[in-house]
Amino acid sequence: MPMTFPRLHGRDDELGRIDRMLAELRTGGGQALVFRGEAGIGKSALLAHAASSADGLFLLRGGGSEGESTLPYAGLHLLLRPVVDHVGDLADTHAETIRRVLAGSDPGGRFAVGAALLELLSLLGRRTPVLVLVDDLHWVDEESRDALSFAARRLAGERVGILAAVREPLRVPAGSVRDVAGMPHHRLSGVDDEAAARILASTELPRHRYAPVIEASRGIPSALLEIGRGGPVGAGPFEADLAALSERARTMLLVAAADDTCDTGTILAAARRLGATLDDLREAEDAGLVMFTDTCFGFSHPLIGPAVYRGATFARRIEAHRALVDVLTVEADADRRGRHLAATTTTSDESVAAELETGVEHARMRGGMAAVADAYERAARLSPAPRDEGRRLTSAARAAADAGQPERARQLADQASALLPDPADATWSAIVRATLAEDDDRPIDAHHTLVGTAKRLAGAAPRDAGRLLVAAAEAAWAADDPDKVTDAAELAETLAVPGADQVRALATAAGGGPAAAVAALRALLEADCAPVDTCTDVAISLRARARSASWWALLGEHDTARAEALELVTEARAHAATGVLPRVLAVLARAQLRLGDLGEAVTTAEEGLATAVSIGQRRGIAEASGVLAVVAGLRGDEQGVARYAADADQSSAEHAAALLDLGAGRLNGVIERLACAVDVGLVGLELVPDLIEAVARAAESGDSVGDDVVDRALANLTTWAAATGSAWGEALAARSAALLGKAEFAAAMAVAGQAGAFEQARTELVHGEWLRRERRPARARAHLRAALSLFERHGATPWAERARTELRAAGERRDSATTAPGADTLTPQERRIAALAADGLSNRDIGARLYLSPRTVGYHLYKAYPKLGVTSRGELAKLELMA
Known part of the structure; x- marks a missing residue:
């Protein structure tokens, strides 16, 4: 059955080519084009588009059919019948040739037929531009193809265009491609994933099913529509091939379609139970319906398997699934066996549901979190007891959330909650609904859900209530609402639930002073229940580990945060946990940003x-946009800041705008935006160095900010750096102290490299500015x-321009040397010591x-003096040296 497409997706290049062809043939730019591709790829749809776009053109339409492919000139007979009245206007020889073709008589040599056809098309084109459309050219008889x-x-100079479509590579007449070599060819491939998703959107297929259908269809539009619609699949171009197979060969194909894997051994073993043999598989292979790659067996076209399966009777499908159940006996195939067992079950059956649940881990290893969600959902539908159904639906929702299927996860969670009226069963349901709320960037909603459920559970299930309150505190912290974190801690202590100490630690980490917050956060990270397992019991461990990685960043341990995030990215991809990936990538990107790898941060x-x-995950959009906005701010990209800040979290949006102001010298704007960072706990500490730099630069111009604000900001930063022992923090605290005149720049330069390349450059800049002054x-x-x-190197345009301006003010000349003479002969240790000495430090201070x-x-x-050609510290100070 030919497919109809209301709109062609993913074919912009081809549509443009057709439109240009039509425009050119109207002015005498005659040409021909053949679209090549496998069945269902969209060749006929492109020809239909050409026909619908041929306003003002004379259309001649023809095509081939397998039954007439051996009849000489059958194709031309079909094509030329509409113009029989014009044949008399041709020269007698050409007219006679065409009449004989139409009469089914021998027209003479093929050259004569081709010449007569060209003359007829040219004649028609002189009156009205002509477009010839020929579908299924591979089934057009050889003689007509030659003509x-x-x-x-x-066709050059003629107002005639020929557009044809030919199928490849399945069972087309030998030589068909060679025989139309006179026409330029354009091979069609499958559409990209974005276009495939738009095609599937016209079906009723749930969005979470798009990915496997897109993969299975190889981007072939007709396969996307047929599989996506889920109804009976027409065999279409393969109908005759399938009908010609023996019953046993069709049985072999049915078993393969039911299994839907490329496990040749299992398929053969199951088919043998139904009477089919290897010879029957060879029969299907000879028909061009199956293919082998290495030891992998599969169908030659995405439409064949669904057509075979849906074309079989219900009884035959059950037989195929039962045969597969019988041969899948090893533990590693538990998930596949459970799936086939479920397909043979027509009523609720706890034993089958339990077997599906048992195979979940194998499903995860084989197909990722989406496969886990599928397994749990199948098990739920087969569960006789509502409570078991609700529990399994909740597990399916958890997996769907991790798989990046939020709509499905919400639906499953809602179905589960209706089946779990007992509060003691509500723990996982609450966690799943809270997880979805956080993914949707509604952490306060998540907090309310968790707190409300915890209150109901406190009497009957205090341990679960404690876990929920830990998660509630984390959600409130994610919302930058330390008061609600404190509320959760007070509730946990009032209810005396297990885990109350962890909730209190979270409250301290979120709202306590720097030293106390650091100690609390370290305690959480070092606890035996560290937040993957019994401490938070968040259903999805990857998410909890991502949270831990972000906590390392709050301690200034960005190398650790980056390492953990990289490991989590690998695991999330291995498990196909798409729903977790944006969060983990955001943690990684922030670590890369803090370590000065701006390019890597942007890519991540x-x-x-x-x-x-x-996947429509708002929180992931906000976090990634926040990183991109901050990088755009550092690079002075106002358009980038505006674009990304619109979707970013508020803190990152403000920071990005402040950095933009800082680069442009709008210091009051920076101070106004960041002054509130002094009192927002660990999260705000990363903003303090920017605030202090703005304050210090403003002071040079005579402006000032209250000393209490600045002093408190520096004290918090210094206390935090000391409490964490973070080398990154030490470098920023040292620079900030030097900017405010509370420490020597030499001290800041000695540790500048610990904060990454970009922050080191900022320290070099402010030190250079101070030296010039x-x-x-x-x-x-x-x-x-x-x-x-x-x-x-980092594309930080405003900062680079500021350094250039300072260089000019410092007397930079075009031919200035970049280093002192002889400096390249110094060892790294000699260079550092000489630079510190040049800055005025004594031997004891340097030591x-x-x-x-x-x-x-x-x-x-x-050792350094003779290399530099100096004899004293005073002379060192006149040289250009860097520590």
Whole structure:
């Protein structure tokens, strides 16, 4: 049955080519084109588009059929009958040739027929542009194809176009492609995933089923529609091939379609139980209906398997599934056996439901979290007891959430809650609904769901109530609402539920002072119940581990956060846990950003954003957009900030705008945006260095901010850095203290590299600015050049421009050397010690900074002086050296 397409998706190139062809043939640019591709790929739909676009053209339509493929000139007979009245206008020789073709008589040589056809088309084209459409060219008889090919090579200057479609590679007449070689060919491939999804949107297929259908269909539009609609599948171009098979060969294909894997051994073993043999498989292979790749057996076209399965009677399908159940006996195939057993079951059956549940782990390893959701949902539908059905539906919802199927997960969770009236059964349902609310960027809704359920459970199930309150506290923290975290802690203590100490630790981490918050967070990370298992009991461990990775970032341990996030990305992909991937990628992107890898952060965040958009996960969109907005702010990209900040979380949007202001020198804007960061706990500490830099630069212009705000900000940052022991934090605290004149820049430079390349460049910049103001331009230029190089590498345009401006103010000349003469001969240790000495530090101070004895420092300076051509510290200060 030919397919109809209300709209062609994924064919913009082909549609454009057709439209250009039609426009050109109207002005004498005659040409021909053959669309090639497998059955159902959309060749006929493109020809239909050409016909519907042929306003003002004279249409000639023809096509081939298998039954007439051996009848000479049958194709031309069909094509030319509508223009028989025009034949008399041809020269006598050509007219006679065409009349003989139409009469079914021998027209003479093929050259004569081709010449007569060309003359007739040219005659028609002189009156009205002509478009010839020929479908199923592979079934057009050889003689007619020769004539069309002859004419197609001679259309230049004519107002005639020939557009044809030919199938490949299944069972087309030998030489058919060679015989139309006179026409240019365009091979059609399957549409991309985005276009495939748009095609499936015209069906009633649930969105969570799109991915496997797209994969199975290979992007073939007709297969997408047939499989997506789920109704009877017409065999279409394969009907005759299937009908010609023996009964046993059709049995072999039915078993293969029922199994829907490429496990040749299992398919053969099951088919043998129904009387089919390897010879029957060979029969199907000879018919071009199946193929083998290595040891993998599959159908040659996506439409064949569904056509075979849905074309069989219900009784025959059950026989095929039972045969597969009988041969799938090893434990590794428990999920497949359960699936086939379910297909043979027509009523509720707890034993079958239990077997499906038993095979869930194998399903996960084989097909990821979507397969787990499928297995649990099948088990739920076969469960006789409502409570078991509700429990399994909840498990299906949990897996669907992880698989990136939020709509399905919500539906399953709603169905489950109606079947679990007993509060003691509601724990997992509440966690799933809260997880979905968080994914939808509604953490306060998640908090309310969890708290409400915990209150109901406290008497009958205190342990579950404690777990829910831990999750509730985490949700409130994610919402930047420390008061609600505290409320959860007080409720846990009032109810005296297990885990109350963890909830209190979360409250301290979310709203306590820096030292207390750090201690609480470390306790949570180091606890035996660390937040994957009995501490939070969040249903999906990958999500809880992602939360832990983000906690490491709050401790300034960005290397640890990055390592854990990278591991989680690998696991999420291995388990096809698409719903978890945006969260994990966001954690990874933030770690990369904090470590100064702006390019990697953008790549990671863009992947997270694309994934979140594809599954409609608002929280993932907000987190990825937040990273991209901050990077755009650092790079001075106002359009990028506006684009991403619109979807970003509020904190990131404000930070991005502040960075944009900081780069542009709009310091008051920075201060207004970030002053509130002083009192927002660990989350706000990463904003403090930007606030302090803005305050310090504003002070140079005579502006000021209340000392209490600035002092409190610096104290919090310094306390946090000391409490965490974070080298990253130490570097930022040292720079901030130096900017406010509370420490030496030499101290900041000694640890600048610990904060990553980008932050090091910022420290080089502010140090260079300070040196220039102190009238030490030579020393300033060395640091400013280093900053400029790093900023340019990261595309941080406003920061690079600021470094250039400072370099010019420091007397930069086009031919200035980048380093002091002889500096390239210094060892790394000699270079660092010489630079610190040039900054005015004594041997004792340098030794304390680098954990060396003063004597060792003196030795290194003794070695460095002759290399640099100096004899004293005073001369060192005039050189351009960098620590």
